[in-house]
């Protein structure tokens with residue numbers, strides 16, 4: 001155990017402490033593979049009222065270029081994931097989640113920005129998604145990106161009978177939206 005001196009810390013000691021850099025975990029995002037599914041499933045079970053099965057993930061990963069799924073790691077450990085489905089020139093967000101203990105630290109936004117970049121790289125002109133009416137946290141994150149509400153799907157979630165809000169992010173390739181992605185990536 002490290003030795004601790006008694007008494008008040010010196011002014012010089014306080015200054016040193018104030019200027020110490022804040023340790024931030026290293027965040028990396030890359031393609032999801034089947035070997036990642038045990039870690040993904042652990043998060044999925046706590047993320048949604050009706051979690052996807054491993055079979056659904058496997059079937060999504062088997063769709064090749066029609067989908068893109070990514071895992072987000074902090075210090076090498078998978079703590080989030082998300083995916084998009086490509087339909088014509090649109091990217092549909094199918095799933096996104098961050099481990100509960102690491103939420104509200106900007107990781108969900110990093111991941112969504114990554115998915116939006118992949119959609120842009122594939123020349124998608126818009127992104128869309130459905131979100132539970134009661135899921136205010138996710139809705140706010142989407143609004144920060146410029147997603148707007150465009151309609152409601154009634155009883156979309158059969159297990160609760162909850163409605164889904166349909167949201168769109170238009171003009172994905174415009175300098176305005178790409179600039180917003182830059183800002184969100186820089187600030188997180």
Ligand SMILES: CC(C)(COP(=O)(O)OP(=O)(O)OC[C@H]1O[C@@H](n2cnc3c(N)ncnc32)[C@H](O)[C@@H]1OP(=O)(O)O)[C@@H](O)C(=O)NCCC(=O)NCCS
Nearest residue numbers: 047096097098103104105106107108109131137138140141
């Ligand atoms: C939605 C989810 C992925 C967001 O991940 P996250 O890492 O917490 O997101 P961020 O930290 O990037 O938050 C981005 C913004 O979203 C909003 N937000 C996120 N969580 C919020 C909460 N609990 N309450 C209010 N606003 C919230 C805030 O505007 C936040 O920005 P701020 O922290 O600067 O105020 C995460 O809450 C999650 O995994 N939820 C369960 C799965 C889910 O609902 N997925 C979406 C299905 S459509």
